[in-house]
Amino acid sequence: MVALTIAILVILFIIYQLLLVVPMREVAVVERLGKFRAVLQPGFHFLIPFIDRVAYAHDTREQVLDVPPQSCISKDNIQIEVDGLVYIKVMDGHKASYGIEDYRIAAVNLAQTTMRSEIGKLNLGQTFSEREQLNEAIVREIDLASNPWGIKVLRYEIKNLTPSQHVVNTLEKQMEAERSKRAEITLATAEKEARINLSEGDRQEAINLSEGEKQKRINEAKGKAEEISIVANAKAQGMSRITQAVNTSGGIDAMNMQLMEQFIKEMGKILESSEVSVVPTDLAKLEGFFTGVEQVTQSVKGGK
Known part of the structure; x- marks a missing residue:
């Protein structure tokens, strides 16, 4: 029984070494006598026992690698702590196995060095406002360097950009000063506009008063002119009638x-x-006057 059990175990071990099932999400790198033989795709495969062996197995799904926080110096010499995420995918199992020892560690380290280099090209304000362009630049540099490793860098995302506490305090003071400056400018602008509006109102009022006084004088002058004209016409008509009556x-x-x-x-x-008696000057002619x-x-x- 012992011999039979040993024989069964040996047969099972040989079958286990002979048959290989590669899952859908992986690829297997097979070596024959220590030398690369093939990259097996997902499915059922046969191996030669004790000669062929699976040396490496790689996950072909997209992988997310956490890039630890690190200190970077911006172009304006400000220290910033940056961390992020890098997304990679194995494209060539052979290169991923023999091109580098550990592509995950290599991708993270390369992301860190590239990130330091790219942030050193930007000012502090640009690192916040141009984050998308920064991510694209890091992906482009990492993907170019990682091509011999058989992996593809899909994207890179910066999680946090944290300036030092001293820089934060300085920025807060700067923001407070900027807000105070804007408030003073706003108040000065409002006061200026108010004075301009008041002066415009006074100017318009003076213009309206002068226009009204001018129109009043014009109307009075026209009225007096019309009155004089009417009186003159009346007198002329009266004199004309008197002249006609006298000529009759x-x-x-x-x-x-x-x-x-x-x-x-x-x-x-x-x-x-009159309180004084008034008589004609020439009394001698008074009788002649009444006679006439x-x-x-x-x-x-x-x-x-």
Whole structure:
């Protein structure tokens, strides 16, 4: 029984060495007598026991490698602590096995050195604002250097960019000063605009007042001109009618009669309102004056 058991175990061991199943997510590198034989793709394969062996097995899925934090110096001599993630994929099992000892460690170290080099080309502000361009530059450099390793660098992502505490304090003070500066500029601009608006308002008010005064004077002048014109026209018409009346028969006598009546009325008003007795200067001619008035009156009546 012991011999039978040993024989069965030997047969099973030989079958195990003879048959090989490669999973879907891997590739296997087979060596024959210590020398590279083939890269076996996923599936069922036969091996020669004790001659062929699987030397390496590589995962063909995309792998994520954590890049440890490290200190970098920017172009403006500011110390920054940077960490990230690098995404790689095995493309050639033969190169990944014999091109380098451990492509994972090599990819991480290469990502660190490339990251230090690329950050040294940028200022502190650019490392934050141009992160996408920085990632692309790192991927391009790593992919070019890792081509002999049989891997493909798909992308690189920076997780954190952390300046030193001293730099953080300096930046905070700078930001506070910048905010204060902007606030003062805003207040000064607002005050300037307010003064400009007030001066514009005063200017417009003065213009409106002067325009109103100008229009008022123009209107008054036009009114006075029209008044003078109307009065002049009325006087002219009156004088014309008087002239026509005088040129008619008995016109002169009627005019004299009218003047006498106005003289008597005015003289009566003066005598009524005067505290001093007023008499004509030439008393000798007073009788002749009334005689003339009577004659004029009779002539007017005779004319009618």
